[in-house]
Amino acid sequence: MDKYIEMIRIRFLMMLAYRTNYYTGILIYSINIGAYYFLWKAIYGGKETIEGLSVLQMTTYVAVAWMARAFYFNNIDREMAMEIKEGKVAVELIRPYNYLTMKTMQGLGEGIFRLFFFSVPGMLIVSFVFPIRFSADIYTWALFFVSIVLSFLINTQINLLTGMTTFFLFNNTGLIRAKRVIIDLFSGLLLPLSFFPQGIQEVLKFLPFQGISYVPSMIFTNGFSFSETLQAIMLQGLWVLILIVPIQALWILAKKMLVIQGG
């Protein structure tokens, strides 16, 4: 266990070396949220609420969705693809740790860094400029926290799956991009899933993507009732467990047919 925690720490320190960039990132992020705010205001027009969300909740939703993304987002699928293509994965495999767990920990180190140096200050600045409502309720914060940790796990698991496809496809930049686009749309990052037509919503209920962005953002904006929140978090947990199965299966298969293309 120690070695994995050390991995988180190293990745965190690595990111810390580049922290200045994140200050500019925050500025750009604020413009981003600002533009979204006005876009949604125009969409609402004179309407009080759409699908049970007010403009205020909508802005909060968008702001927190992007902030949470900074935490759960990582490029480990691209990193894995790189390591597999360059043959570095051979060295990784003989090291005394589980490659997939190690990648997850690196992602976590990155996520924790962004949470402290990007999400928190960014959210503070944005909340001064735009009307965003923070919940005063400690339970909401606790549940939100549990939820984004689960988001991180689901997103990372999907990344591991995409990363592992490199073993079979050799070149999967297209697939990685497609995955990212699908997650942005169907996780509820761009707009709450409740805005989609009924038919699509029914399908999305059976997919893991809602657990990445929609659930934590709705919890934060108080868009869910208490029982809905518990249900949603349980569903997230369930997906984390379910996704372990294909990952293990693919991993065993991948190790068997590993081809090092040079190195």
Place this chain on the structure above:
Amino acid sequence: MFYLQMLAQYIGQYLKTRLQYRSDLVVELVSDLLFQAVNLIFIIVVFGHTDFLNGWSRDEIIFIYGFFLVPFALFSSFFNIWDFNERYIVKGELDRILTRPIHSLFQIVLERMELESLFGAITGFVVMAYAGARLGLSLNWYDPILFLVFVIGGALVYAGVFILIACISFWADARTSIMPMMYNIGNYGRYPVDIYNTVIRFVLTWILPFAFVGVYPAAFFLRREEWYVYSFLTPVIGVVFFAISVYVWNEGVKRYRGAGN
């Protein structure tokens, strides 16, 4: 002339390398299409809840998006330099570029071409045709010419902004997280700028002039006369931003000392 020859040579080589991994090329085209569809879905879903966006109808917004796709396709085919810092500065690849007999920026453009992005322009035409037909837009003899001018102007705006961001690496050699965010901000130029407040409008018009890649030029074809001045400014802004970026690039290259390897 020499430059054109080089371009042709590189395109030839590029096609060969791309056709080597055919299945990946197909997936990439599909993922591009998916990406364009996502934005369209966003517009359609949003207009499932409202009829007008500050007086602009659904089809008009879709038309703007269709227009945007064309200069954007041109831009992403040739100025795909978002990883310039990591690829050329950190790894010291720029040393190699500087020994080549053509302008360094042109050399990088040649190396980083992604011609398959040009398919995005086709999507753009389809989207515009769909929206245009629903809006009953008429076509004058001069429209195709202006269209070409506006598209090139818009692509130059995008290229200028992204080259300028890439240039930051010459002065501060750390990784930058700005590039991906920039793609997002670029999206806001696709919506009528009159929905934003003055600050954001100013930014989108004069500082990060993404509005000239979407709503301003498209407004001309939508016959929104109140925006004509801005429409015709498109090529001017494009040329100005591109010229500035090339100038800054040249200055940056002078400062470049190599990462050491």
